Amino acid sequence: MNSNIKLVISREYRERVGKKSFLITTILMPILMLGLMVAPALIMSIGMGQSKTTVVVVDNSGIVANELKSDENTVFMPTDATVDSAMRRADADAILVIPRELMTSKKPSLKYYSNGPSSMLVETTIRSAVNEIVEQRRLRDYDIENLGEIMQAVECDVDMSTVRLDRENAETASSELSSGLGIMLTFVLYMFLLLYGQMVMTSIIEEKNNRVLEIVVSSVKPAQMMMGKIIGVAFVAVTQIVIWGVLIAAMSSLVLPAIMPDQIMADVAALNAGNTAALSDTADISLLQAVAALGNVGYILQIIGVLTLFLVGGFLFYASIYAAIGSAVDNIQDASQLQTVTVVPVIIGLICAMGAATDPNTPVAFWMSIIPFTSPMVMMARVPFGIPAWEIIVSLALLFISFIGMVWVAAKIYRVGIFMYGKKPTVKELIRWVKYK
Amino acid sequence: MDILKVDNVSKSYTNHLALDNVSLSVPEGSVYGLLGPNGAGKTTLIRIINHITAPDSGAVTFDGHQLTQDDVVHIGYLPEERGLYKKMKVGEQALYFARLKGLSKRDAVVELRRWFERFEIMDWWDKKVEELSKGMAQKVQFIVTVLHRPKLLIFDEPFSGFDPINANLLKEEIMRLRDGGSTVIFSTHNMASVEEVCDHISLINHGRNVLSGNVDDLRRRYFGNRYELAYKGDSDELSRALGDMATEIELSLNPEGYSVMSLRKTDSAALRDVIDVSNRTVELISIAPALASMNQIFIRTVKDTTL
Numbered sequence: 001m002n003s004n005i006k007l008v009i010s011r012e013y014r015e016r017v018g019k020k021s022f023l024i025t026t027i028l029m030p031i032l033m034l035g036l037m038v039a040p041a042l043i044m045s046i047g048m049g050q051s052k053t054t055v056v057v058v059d060n061s062g063i064v065a066n067e068l069k070s071d072e073n074t075v076f077m078p079t080d081a082t083v084d085s086a087m088r089r090a091d092a093d094a095i096l097v098i099p100r101e102l103m104t105s106k107k108p109s110l111k112y113y114s115n116g117p118s119s120m121l122v123e124t125t126i127r128s129a130v131n132e133i134v135e136q137r138r139l140r141d142y143d144i145e146n147l148g149e150i151m152q153a154v155e156c157d158v159d160m161s162t163v164r165l166d167r168e169n170a171e172t173a174s175s176e177l178s179s180g181l182g183i184m185l186t187f188v189l190y191m192f193l194l195l196y197g198q199m200v201m202t203s204i205i206e207e208k209n210n211r212v213l214e215i216v217v218s219s220v221k222p223a224q225m226m227m228g229k230i231i232g233v234a235f236v237a238v239t240q241i242v243i244w245g246v247l248i249a250a251m252s253s254l255v256l257p258a259i260m261p262d263q264i265m266a267d268v269a270a271l272n273a274g275n276t277a278a279l280s281d282t283a284d285i286s287l288l289q290a291v292a293a294l295g296n297v298g299y300i301l302q303i304i305g306v307l308t309l310f311l312v313g314g315f316l317f318y319a320s321i322y323a324a325i326g327s328a329v330d331n332i333q334d335a336s337q338l339q340t341v342t343v344v345p346v347i348i349g350l351i352c353a354m355g356a357a358t359d360p361n362t363p364v365a366f367w368m369s370i371i372p373f374t375s376p377m378v379m380m381a382r383v384p385f386g387i388p389a390w391e392i393i394v395s396l397a398l399l400f401i402s403f404i405g406m407v408w409v410a411a412k413i414y415r416v417g418i419f420m421y422g423k424k425p426t427v428k429e430l431i432r433w434v435k436y437k
Numbered sequence: 438m439d440i441l442k443v444d445n446v447s448k449s450y451t452n453h454l455a456l457d458n459v460s461l462s463v464p465e466g467s468v469y470g471l472l473g474p475n476g477a478g479k480t481t482l483i484r485i486i487n488h489i490t491a492p493d494s495g496a497v498t499f500d501g502h503q504l505t506q507d508d509v510v511h512i513g514y515l516p517e518e519r520g521l522y523k524k525m526k527v528g529e530q531a532l533y534f535a536r537l538k539g540l541s542k543r544d545a546v547v548e549l550r551r552w553f554e555r556f557e558i559m560d561w562w563d564k565k566v567e568e569l570s571k572g573m574a575q576k577v578q579f580i581v582t583v584l585h586r587p588k589l590l591i592f593d594e595p596f597s598g599f600d601p602i603n604a605n606l607l608k609e610e611i612m613r614l615r616d617g618g619s620t621v622i623f624s625t626h627n628m629a630s631v632e633e634v635c636d637h638i639s640l641i642n643h644g645r646n647v648l649s650g651n652v653d654d655l656r657r658r659y660f661g662n663r664y665e666l667a668y669k670g671d672s673d674e675l676s677r678a679l680g681d682m683a684t685e686i687e688l689s690l691n692p693e694g695y696s697v698m699s700l701r702k703t704d705s706a707a708l709r710d711v712i713d714v715s716n717r718t719v720e721l722i723s724i725a726p727a728l729a730s731m732n733q734i735f736i737r738t739v740k741d742t743t744l
Binding site for chain 2: 214
């Protein structure tokens with residue numbers, strides 16, 4: 001019967017990988033992900049130029065009005081009129097009223113009357129502009145010599161590059177980069193767990209409904225049938241990840257050096273050699289580190305290796321639950337309620353992973369990356385920071401052990417569920433099914 | 438020899454007893470009808486025979502030994518609600534099921550080609566099942582069921598959804614398989630087809646085997662071994678002539694206008710004497726055992742055992 005489970009696995013695998021939609025998603029997904037990352041910035045940059053706010057300034061202090069500088073978003077129009085008459089002006093989007101005691105009061109309060117919804121951006125701009133004007137004027141009142149030069153000399157813009165000391169070859173990895181990478185990996189996992197898990201569920205529901213199972217299960221034991229499906233779909237997921245891995249590795253080793261300006265590549269080489277003195281003046285450290293990381297094929301393969309392990313472990317774990325749910329219901333609608341069992345922990349994992357991506361060392365991040373329900377996502381958020389190997393091993397071991405336990409439970413439910421038609425079972429009934437001999 | 442023996446099999450689910458001490462024997466090479474109203478427990482019994490579920494108690498013997506998982510390759514099962522992958526191609530799908538039943542890929546291809554040519558459906562090979570009509574899909578399902586030359590075939594309502602021509606084709610194929618040495622278990626509600634194809638039946642009601650036996654015997658026994666004579670002539674004279682050879686005489690007319698006498702032959706009288714006497718007295722057209730229809734048997738047995 002062992003050859004039969006292989007037959008099932010190969011059928012499940014070929015049915016999915018052979019489809020056009022698999023090829024399309026495999027190619028489109030990275031583009032979509034890239035789009036998701038670039039889109040917000042793009043939308044922001046388009047959005048900026050569009051709205052223009054005309055602010056009529058009623059300046060009771062007589063200091064600010066002439067020093068407020070208009071830009072492409074906000075146009076300031078000083079006026080001597082009273083507030084009431086300013087409000088009647090047709091060309092005004094908003095009226096800004098500056099109090100008389102602006103200079104003397106510790107915490108002067110401005111008034112901003114807006115025609116329609118006010119933009120947070122405009123409000124922030126106005127507040128900081130007024131603050132600066134007042135501060136400048138107060139400084140000037142101290143009558144210090146060469147104030148301008150002093151202020152310029154004092155100005156500073158710090159750059160920081162992080163170097164791990166506990167590594168043999170001192171890798172440079174900024175936490176900014178690790179955090180971004182962690183969030184991306186978490187999302188990849190989140191998507192895979194839910195999408196591929198549901199794939200297992202819907203396909204079991206379909207088999208149950210068209211009675212394929214009645215035939216197949218006479219040749220293959222229910223538990224083998226379930227495992228065959230889960231493993232077959234897992235291979236599909238791994239195939240997809242491997243294709244992406246190869247694509248990214250190829251891009252980082254071949255394409256990236258070709259498209260990046262020589263200057264940047266030289267700086268990256270200097271950075272990798274730990275020779276920060278050789279960097280050119282214009283070097284942007286975080287950009288360089290990102291390029292360095294993307295160009296580091298070994299680093300990428302290592303990350304993708306760990307990702308694959310957690311993906312497979314997490315998938316097997318969640319797919320078992322999905323298989324049990326799929327076997328217990330007759331249609332997708334009935335499944336939605338039972339699905340909370342999987343969706344809630346995955347989303348909790350996602351939220352914790354967001355936290356872990358900013359600080360990977362909190363106790364919450366640690367424990368959540370060890371406990372199987374959330375461990376795949378939270379651990380992947382932490383991995384780019386370079387956490388100790390034993391944590392990864394313990395987490396993986398726990399994940400795979402709980403997968404075996406979960407499969408055992410799921411197989412028991414599956415065995416009973418696939419022959420139950422009609423009534424949607426409750427969670428209580430599912431637990432009772434597990435206890436059947 | 439019996440290819441399948443079911444001994445005192447019981448199976449219960451949470452709230453009800455699906456099978457209650459059911460026993461039956463299926464002779465090798467026979468067509469065996471498994472009858473019963475909806476929910477009687479037929480499907481549960483079929484699942485036990487298919488080794489899908491295990492009985493709580495009792496034993497199932499297949500081909501002389503206790504039924505095991507390995508015997509499943511010798512069984513072909515056509516479920517009532519058809520089970521095929523809609524998105525999979527016909528040929529590929531048939532090969533998959535054949536290989537699950539233990540055929541090598543090469544053997545499966547050879548067998549499959551033969552069946553496809555037989556049914557003249559070679560051009561369906563690369564079609565997806567969802568592109569086929571219901572009747573076409575059922576043909577494919579039938580081939581999938583019989584492809585691995587099982588010793589025991591189980592058909593659950595095989596004719597539903599078939600037009601009369603295809604139903605007939607299927608019936609012929611089933612008979613051909615039987616003649617080739619396979620044993621067929623037939624689960625159906627179509628009593629006319631039971632009369633036509635089944636040698637033996639078991640009637641299951643409320644999880645119990647309430648009636649088992651040879652179809653002809655059962656039909657004869659139902660009316661208490663009565664005979665029906667059709668003739669032209671005087672009925673009174675005939676009944677006088679028969680004397681104490683016949684009891685419980687009933688008279689009627691058949692559609693062709695002949696008189697019909699239904700009688701029970703007394704045990705001491707030989708059928709030959711009955712015929713002789715009748716022949717001398719009236720113009721005898723036919724004499725035949727009074728056969729109940731399976732429909733009558735089914736309805737009465739189910740009613741009697743449902744109380």
